[in-house]
Amino acid sequence: xxxxxxxxxxxxxxxxxxxxxxxxxxxxxxxxxxxxxxxxxxxxxxxxxxxxxxxxxxxxxxxxxxxxxxxxxxxxxxxxxxxxxxxxxxxxxxxxxxxxxxxxxxxxxxxxxxxxxxxxxxxxxxxxxxxxx
Amino acid sequence: xxxxxxxxxxxxxxxxxxxxxxxxxxxxxxxxxxxxxxxxxxxxxxxxxxxxxxxxxxxxxxxxxxxxxxxxxxxxxxxxxxxxxxxxxxxxxxxxxxxxxxxxxxxxxxxxxxxxxxxxxxxxxxxxxxxxxxxxxxxxxxxxxxxxxxxxxxxxxxxxxxxxxxxxxxxxxxxxxxxxxxxxxxxxxxxxxxxxxxxxxxxxxxxxxxxxxxxxxxxxxxxxxxxxxxxxxxxxxxxxxxxxxxxxxxxxxxxxxxxxxxxxxxxxxxxxxxxxxxxxxxxxxxxxxxxxxxxxxxxxxxxxxxxxxxxxxxxxxxxxxxxxxxxxxxxxxxxxxxxxxxxxxxxxxxxxxxxxxxxxxxxxxxxxxxxxxxxxxxxxxxxxxxxxxxxxxxxxxxxxxxxxxxxxxxxxxxxxxxxxxxxxxxxxxxxxxxxxxxxxxxxxxxxxxxxxxxxxxxxxxxxxxxxxxxxxxxxxxxxxxxxxxxxxxxxxxxxxxxxxxxxxxxxxxxxxxxxxxxxxxxxxxxxxxxxxxxxxxxxxxxxxxxxxxxxxxxxxxxxxxxxxxxxxxxxxxxxxxxxxxxxxxxxxxxxxxxxxxxxxxxxxxxxxxxxxxxxxxxxxxxxxxxxxxxxxxxxxxxxxxxxxxxxxxxxxxxxxxxxxxxxxxxxxxxxxxxxxxxxxxxxxxxxxxxxxxxxxxxxxxxxxxxxxxxxxxxxxxxxxxxxxxxxxxxxxxxxxxxxxxxxxxxxxxxxxxxxxxxxxxxxx
Numbered sequence: 001x002x003x004x005x006x007x008x009x010x011x012x013x014x015x016x017x018x019x020x021x022x023x024x025x026x027x028x029x030x031x032x033x034x035x036x037x038x039x040x041x042x043x044x045x046x047x048x049x050x051x052x053x054x055x056x057x058x059x060x061x062x063x064x065x066x067x068x069x070x071x072x073x074x075x076x077x078x079x080x081x082x083x084x085x086x087x088x089x090x091x092x093x094x095x096x097x098x099x100x101x102x103x104x105x106x107x108x109x110x111x112x113x114x115x116x117x118x119x120x121x122x123x124x125x126x127x128x129x130x131x132x133x
Numbered sequence: 134x135x136x137x138x139x140x141x142x143x144x145x146x147x148x149x150x151x152x153x154x155x156x157x158x159x160x161x162x163x164x165x166x167x168x169x170x171x172x173x174x175x176x177x178x179x180x181x182x183x184x185x186x187x188x189x190x191x192x193x194x195x196x197x198x199x200x201x202x203x204x205x206x207x208x209x210x211x212x213x214x215x216x217x218x219x220x221x222x223x224x225x226x227x228x229x230x231x232x233x234x235x236x237x238x239x240x241x242x243x244x245x246x247x248x249x250x251x252x253x254x255x256x257x258x259x260x261x262x263x264x265x266x267x268x269x270x271x272x273x274x275x276x277x278x279x280x281x282x283x284x285x286x287x288x289x290x291x292x293x294x295x296x297x298x299x300x301x302x303x304x305x306x307x308x309x310x311x312x313x314x315x316x317x318x319x320x321x322x323x324x325x326x327x328x329x330x331x332x333x334x335x336x337x338x339x340x341x342x343x344x345x346x347x348x349x350x351x352x353x354x355x356x357x358x359x360x361x362x363x364x365x366x367x368x369x370x371x372x373x374x375x376x377x378x379x380x381x382x383x384x385x386x387x388x389x390x391x392x393x394x395x396x397x398x399x400x401x402x403x404x405x406x407x408x409x410x411x412x413x414x415x416x417x418x419x420x421x422x423x424x425x426x427x428x429x430x431x432x433x434x435x436x437x438x439x440x441x442x443x444x445x446x447x448x449x450x451x452x453x454x455x456x457x458x459x460x461x462x463x464x465x466x467x468x469x470x471x472x473x474x475x476x477x478x479x480x481x482x483x484x485x486x487x488x489x490x491x492x493x494x495x496x497x498x499x500x501x502x503x504x505x506x507x508x509x510x511x512x513x514x515x516x517x518x519x520x521x522x523x524x525x526x527x528x529x530x531x532x533x534x535x536x537x538x539x540x541x542x543x544x545x546x547x548x549x550x551x552x553x554x555x556x557x558x559x560x561x562x563x564x565x566x567x568x569x570x571x572x573x574x575x576x577x578x579x580x581x582x583x584x585x586x587x588x589x590x591x592x593x594x595x596x597x598x599x600x601x602x603x604x605x606x607x608x609x610x611x612x613x614x615x616x617x618x619x620x621x622x623x624x625x626x627x628x629x630x631x632x633x634x635x636x637x638x639x640x641x642x643x644x645x646x647x648x649x650x651x652x653x654x655x656x657x658x659x660x661x662x663x664x665x666x667x668x669x670x671x672x673x674x675x676x677x678x679x680x681x682x683x684x685x686x687x688x689x690x691x692x693x694x695x696x697x698x699x700x701x702x703x704x705x706x707x708x709x710x711x712x713x714x715x716x717x718x719x720x721x722x723x724x725x726x727x728x729x730x731x732x733x734x735x736x737x738x739x740x741x742x743x744x745x746x747x748x749x750x751x752x753x754x755x756x757x758x759x760x761x762x763x764x765x766x767x768x769x770x771x772x773x774x775x776x777x778x779x780x781x782x783x784x785x786x787x788x789x790x791x792x793x794x795x796x797x798x799x800x801x802x803x804x805x806x807x808x809x810x811x812x813x814x815x816x817x818x819x820x821x822x823x824x825x826x827x828x829x830x831x832x833x834x835x836x837x838x839x840x841x842x843x844x845x846x847x848x849x850x851x852x853x854x855x856x857x858x859x860x861x862x863x864x865x866x867x868x869x870x871x872x873x874x875x876x877x878x879x880x881x882x883x884x885x886x887x888x889x890x891x892x893x894x895x896x897x
Contacts, residue, residue: 003555007562011551015543034546037557044542 010035013076018043020066020074027051028064029077039068050095052102055088057095660723664730667703671733674699674740703737704745721752726763731772738776746780747788753777754795754815758802761809770811774864777815781822786841789826793819793844803851807860814863816848821867828872845877853885860889 003011013032020028020041027050030043043064050057090098117124564570641647677696681689724730734753738746753760753773764770784792796816797803806812823841852860874886 003551004558007558009555009558011555014546014551015540031540031542033542034550035554037554042545044545 010039010041017077017079017082018074019077021072022066023070023072028061028066029058030061030064032074036068039071041066041068041071041074050099051087052095052098054086055090055095055098057090057092057098059092656723657727660727661729663720664724664727664733667724667733667737668729670699670703671737671740674703675736700740700742704741721749722756722759725753725756725760728769731764731769735772735776738773738780743780743783747784747792750777750780751788751792751795754792755798757796757809757812757815758805761805761812764809764811768810770809771814771864773811774814774818778818781818784822786823786826789819789823790840790844793823793848794840797844797847803848804855807851807855810861810863813861814865817863817865817867817870820845820848820873821869824867824869824873824876827876828869842877845873849874849878849882849886852889853882857889866890 003009010032014035016032018030018032020030020043022028026048028043028046029049030046032041033044034042041064043066046061046064047058048061050059114124567575674696677692677699681692681696725734734749738749741749760770781789781792793816796806796812796819806816823845870890871883871887874883878886
């Protein structure tokens with residue numbers, strides 16, 4: 001039966017594998033099991049996927065209940081297309097390591113930039129004075 | 134046993150209390166908790182069983198093609214009357230678990246008494262390769278009804294299970310590590326064992342300590358866990374607020390929802406969704422059933438159950454299990470099982486493939502039994518089976534169907550819940566005026582429809598259209614609560630009736646007054662409007678000079694023309710249509726009555742050609758008394774002096790005489806004129822001009838007729854007559870008045886005049 005045609009309703013997406021992007025930047029992949037009117041999601045057999053460059057790693061997380069307001073976007077995963085991926089799957093430890101390295105590199109560059117800017121007498125407001133993310 | 138009996142006593146007590154409506158709802162929950170629904174879900178139990186099953190499958194995969202053995206552990210576990218505790222069967226099949234089962238007297242006893250749905254576990258174990266829950270998956274059956282369906286005993290057991298399953302936390306991760314690979318959820322072998330061991334220790338501890346005294350807490354727990362009912366609101370009074378709902382609008386439905394829905398649906402339920410609504414299973418049984426009632430009812434249909442063939446082999450399994458479990462005290466188990474629901478359920482708990490032999494009897498009559506007493510997952514399976522059958526009938530969606538069949542967690546969200554969410558979403562689309570609320574969507578949709586019609590003219594298919602609920606606009610006037618005999622109103626407000634702070638009362642004046650006032654205002658507005666328009670023209674005219682100098686040679690003619698038309702227009706606006714020469718009194722008066730108008734005229738006069746200007750001044754002179762009266766507040770008539778002077782000085786003698794005549798006009802006008810500064814000034818101007826004319830030009834025609842002389846005489850007479858107080862001082866006194874008067878009056882009068890008017894030959 002066709003629930004609410006012409007609208008963006010998640011009812012049709014139930015029991016299908018979805019990729020959910022959260023506001024804090026995490027990517028979750030899980031089977032959407034239940035929703036409610038706030039688009040709170042219940043994800044089953046959820047996996048948090050961390051992407052670094054061309055590599056990615058999956059951390060199995062189990063069941064997720066996501067509050068609707070924290071979802072940026074979500075979409076159904078095409079199981080056929082999922083098989084042929086350009087990205088390379090690595091182990092969890094490796095991807096976490098990669099992520100750490102990337103974070104460090106980013107922080108380092110940020111620091112250098114800040115320093116350069118300071119030398120020139122300018123100032124960039126820190127992130128914590130701005131909005132959340 | 135005694136303890137459990139006391140629990141039962143408590144249950145009945147609770148049921149017998151006469152409770153209010155809200156509490157009735159809660160009571161209903163309790164009934165499910167303690168009564169009929171007690172048959173249902175014990176997810177933790179089932180979960181444990183599945184975990185064991187997981188173990189089983191991993192342990193003896195070769196032996197796993199005996200589905201019956203797989204069925205048994207779940208089959209026995211949940212039936213209330215059934216005497217099949219899983220440990221017993223598992224003890225037969227899984228030797229490693231035996232010790233655990235053996236030592237777990239309390240656990241099995243609780244299982245016994247509570248009874249749970251064998252089919253639930255059957256869901257998970259229907260096929261050997263079904264995915265198995267890692268121990269840490271309590272969310273598998275997230276039904277409020279599931280929770281509601283717990284008896285206090287079950288709750289206590291659940292509590293134990295909580296303790297049990299707090300242990301194997303990392304298991305889930307390890308288990309689900311391979312989930313994506315084969316969607317099977319097989320985990321490492323040792324994981325299950327770990328859980329077993331932990332269970333064992335914990336359970337042994339509990340066994341030693343004994344079951345904690347739970348009855349008082351159980352009630353709360355039952356309430357807390359069931360239905361997610363929040364505590365009744367203490368702060369919002371009934372006055373002015375919507376009725377307090379026991380279950381707020383936001384809670385999802387529990388399974389037997391129809392009653393609650395009816396109670397709670399206050400909003401207009403005009404939801405027309407063209408998509409077909411699937412048939413609900415109408416409960417042929419009353420919602421509230423005590424276990425005894427239920428069993429007795431269930432007995433009858435099952436006695437002539439349509440699946441005699443199916444029941445048979447299953448019963449044999451159960452009987453087999455019974456024999457095995459004879460060591461445990463069953464009590465009312467076996468007789469109930471025979472004709473009871475317990476026997477009914479294992480049938481449905483079987484796997485898909487097993488449905489084969491039972492397909493034919495089912496297909497011809499899709500019988501909707503009362504499924505409310507069933508475990509929700511069981512019901513889900515039923516629905517799924519129905520759906521799949523339906524699917525198989527007309528659509529060859531085998532692939533999807535297969536996948537769905539294999540996914541044991543599908544349809545966690547029941548049809549009812551989906552509809553509930555859809556309904557809420559539809560509620561948000563309610564609108565009394567869709568073109569007002571959602572203009573762009575409406576237009577877009579119309580365009581799309583037209584396009585579709587154009588494109589799909591040949592094809593007859595219609596895409597389903599979302600019909601949003603059309604709600605009649607209801608006026609909710611807020612009438613504040615008022616007690617008789619009290620002053621003022623209560624300020625009780627809620628979200629739905631926000632407080633009305635001010636009692637604004639509209640006072641309407643009587644019609645006549647209003648009309649008059651309106652007329653006055655309208656007229657004034659009109660005058661101002663005219664004045665504004667004239668001003669714009671005037672400004673054009675005034676700027677002409679500048680423009681003229683700026684424009685190049687060849688365009689100057691055109692500009693000149695334009696200028697002429699402007700001036701003409703200006704003048705035209707002052708006069709009536711019929712009278713070419715006369716300035717429209719009414720219009721002039723109107724304009725002059727407004728300060729702005731006076732200013733306008735004063736600026737306008739220099740630009741008008743002489744005859745027209747003269748006409749204007751005539752008009753002014755004619756109406757001077759009225760104007761003077763109107764000018765009392767503003768006192769701006771004197772702005773006119775300068776331009777008027779200019780005009781007068783350019784006047785001919787006849788027009789001057791005329792002017793003087795106009796000024797004198799009717800009887801009694803002159804005194805009024807004299808009272809006004811401007812009037813006096815004007816008079817003096819006229820007189821002085823006349824004098825100038827006479828003295829300068831001996832040929833002037835001023836004296837040709839007697840008018841001038843007469844007029845002057847009358848003026849002098851008036852001047853002498855009028856008391857000094859009534860005579861206002863002019864802006865300036867022209868010097869030649871003396872000579873003027875000396876012509877016409879004798880010395881005595883002249884002196885008087887001089888005195889009065891304070892004119893001396895020396896004064897200015």
